[in-house]
Amino acid sequence: MSPKASLELVCPAGNLPALKVAVDNGADCVYMGFKDNTNARAFAGLNFDQASAREGVRYAHARGTKVLLALNTFPQSDTWERWQAAVDNAVELGIDAVILADPGLMRYAAKNYPNLRLHLSVQGSATNYEAINFYHEHFGIQRAVIPRVLSLAQVEQVVKNTPVEIELFGFGGLCVMVEGRCALSSYATGESPNTCGVCSPAKAVRWEQTPTGLESRLNGILLDRYGKDENAGYPTLCKGRFEVNNETYYAIEEPTSLNTLEMLPEMIAMGIAAIKIEGRQRSPAYVEQVTKVWRSAIDSAKRAPDSYAVNPAWMAQLNKVAEGQQNTLGAYHRPWK
Amino acid sequence: MKLALGPILYYWERETTFNFYDEIAASPVDTVYLGETVCSRRHTLRTEDWIEVADKLAAAGKEVILSSQALIESESDLKTLRRIVDNGKFMVEANDMGAVHRLSAARLPFVSGPHINTYNPQTLSLLAELGAKRWVMPVEMSRVALGHMLRDRPSNLETEVFAYGRLPLAFSARCFTARHHNLPKDDCQFRCMDYVNGLTLKTREGQPFLALNGTQTQSASVYNLIGELDAMRETGVDVVRVSPQAFFTAKILRLFREVMDNRLPAQTANQQMTKLMPDQACDGYWHGRPGIEQSYLQASSAENAA
Incomplete structure (x- = not known):
């Protein structure tokens, strides 16, 4: 299968109901985190304990959807064991890939679980192929999520110079700063x-x-x-x-949502492996709406890339759930910078 | 402990920069980091110019290290990186994993800069195995966390702490200085040159909060750990970094040197520094608190020199 045909839709699962609606509405992958600070959405009332994680994996796998686990914060010296245990637990749960940012943790995972698929988190701040290839050569990462700071032309340059699959943010809250580099x-x-x-x-x-x-x-x-x-x-x-x-x-950024629906054919043509939807902290209703729209859009762009056009109904549905009721193409569109 | 001067984070006139380093050559600093780390559009000094400055400083007896850019996005950024890595003379400070990749592949020793996320001993060991001779602690790390990091530190790995200056807190592809002037980044007219210590951003009730420096966002307050030098020595810090500012940098360096050599009480130095800083002091991060907080002597603020 050519990479062009395999663009995956990666949807947020902040809890079990959100995971289920993402799976039911056409997500190829869902991503989730454990109920602690091992992931970058460590919010009260969010995320998965052991029982819900097990049920989530069962539900998704029964319907052919992959489950990714975000372990994308940086372990500290005195809490290292928690992150290490989370990697062990991911393997035990049958998670399809872990999304990591810390090089030390990546080494642990690669060494102890050579068959575990590793994704470089956006929090790993890799904005060029030399950085991505570093993680590939040392730990065998198979996918990298790119910070929301590159233009589409720069993304294409990355894709051409790395064997690692590239995942881009397509929709949701917009970090203006390079992820992993903002204090x-x-x-x-x-x-x-x-x-x-x-x-x-x-x-x-x-x-x-x-x-x-x-x-x-x-x-x-x-x-x-x-x-x-x-x-x-x-x-x-x-x-x-x-x-x-x-x-x-708004000296840094307006309250606005990233929305790259109109760039979908370009992203597919340049061989992007996956589109990520932000929003593990959002409601199951948000996840349902956004998954539905993006599934239709991706299918439409794959079927007929040359005649693809953004359906106004999709935009209307997305605008209802967008942060700040405004959309931007962000850095993918150079004038944003 | 050694005293280091970090790279200039602002965009200064070419002559200003050359004059600045003439003064630094005569100052009591051991190590000088050189190069453009913030924005690839800044070009008053090219890599060759930086190497020329490096040669002069080395001739004056300084250890010179070339710093690489923190946010590397384009092929031309990578070309600059390769030129720095292949300079053949000076050690390089890596500020991106792409730089670590090139340096370790070439089996060159390097400094792992403050923008390499190093939060645990496992990552620190990895960097040492890859060739790091020194690492610079992330600015948000506390003294206690640093102590944990150094319990079993790799041998022959020096530890450096960013101890003075407006804190480099974030990087973006967007230029906030250009945005302030309603200019697109690609036609920014190099307006950041007008703000030699950054452009202060205040809250709507007038509290200085951040400083815009092109694509970099800094703290408005000046991180100042002059009162913590003994604590640093006890924790195992080898190198103390001062970040350049447009005025009085050589004086700041002298005060740090005198306190490090026990020729001046830290309190006295701190007192003298209040008049030399572009804004009030902060030291929260070192104490495991919000970075903006200040606990040491509650130093009074000096008027913004800019």
Whole structure:
């Protein structure tokens, strides 16, 4: 089978109901995390314990869907065993691939489980083929997820120069910073994606109604202030409004969603192996809607790439669940930078 | 402990940069890191120019290390990386796993820079096996976590800590300085040259929070561990890094040197530094706290020199 025909749809599973709707609506793979800080969505009420993980794998495998496990935070010296045990557990559960960011952990997995399929997480910050080939040569990784900072032309350059499959983010929340290289959250709160699996953690967020508007604070730092007619989104640090040279604006990024539906034929033509949907922290309704739309779009683009066009109904459905009700092509489209 | 000067993170005029390193050549620093680590569009100094500066500093008795770019995206970025790796004279600081790959394949010793995510002893050992002679601790790591890292550290591996300067916190493909001026990155007009210490971003109630430096986002506050040099020595730190700023860098280096040599109390040095810093101090990360916090002596803020 040529890589062009094998583009996979990789959908988020924050819990068992989300996993099931992703499987039922056409995901080729689902990705999930354990109920601790071994993954980059270590949120309360999210993720899988042993029983739900076992049931999730059973449900997905019975329907021909693969299950990937995100172990994509960086173990610290005193908690190393937890990550090591998570790799052991993944093997025991029959997970199809683990998504790792830490080189030390990757070495452990490659050495102890030579048959376990390894994916390089977006948190591994590999933005060029030399970095990806490093992980391939040393640990035999079979797929790399690329940070949301490359243009499509740069992605193509990567694909041409590595034997490793490339997975791209297609839809969902947009990290403006290179994943794995952003300590903004720990600068403000002490907890970052790298160390704790969280960004702008909910426990540090305070909402306050004031005479000048609704204020969102992160560990006391004012991230934004909303007027009566404005929608207040989750206060992610980089999506607040700040003052630079006496001008107040979204200095880093607007609250917006990545949506690359229109680039699908190009992505398929350049041999991208998989499209990832962000959002393990989102509801099963979101997962259902997004999986359905992307399944239709991928099937349509594979069937007739030359006549492919984005169906307005798809956009309408995605816009209903998008963060900030706005879409962007992000860095894939050069002018965004 | 040795004293090091990190690479210039800002974009300065060519002459300013040459003058800066003339002053550094005469300063009490042991090691100097050189090169453009932030943005490949910056070009007042090319690789050959950096090597020329390196030769001068080496002649002045400094250990010179060439730093590679942190975010490597394009084929032309990779070409620059290969030129640096193949320079034939100076050790290289790897700031991306692509650089580690090239350096280890060429069996060259290297410094594993602050942008290589090194959070556990297993990863540290791996880097040492690949040829790292020194590693720079990630900026968000605490003293306690560093102690754990160094319990069984590989032999012949030095430890360096970013101990002074606005913290490099994040990298993006987007240029936030160009964005501030409503310019596309590809036609940025090199506006970052106007902000020699970065462009301060404040909250809507006027609290200095971050500093925009092109594609890099820094802390507005200046990380300052001058009061922690004894603790660093006890923990096993070998090299203390000062990050360049547009003014007073040589003075900052002298103060660090004097405290390291026990010729000046840290408190006195800290007092003198408040007037030399572009913003107030912070030291939270070292104490396992949010990075923005300051605990040492609660130093009063100096007016922004820019």
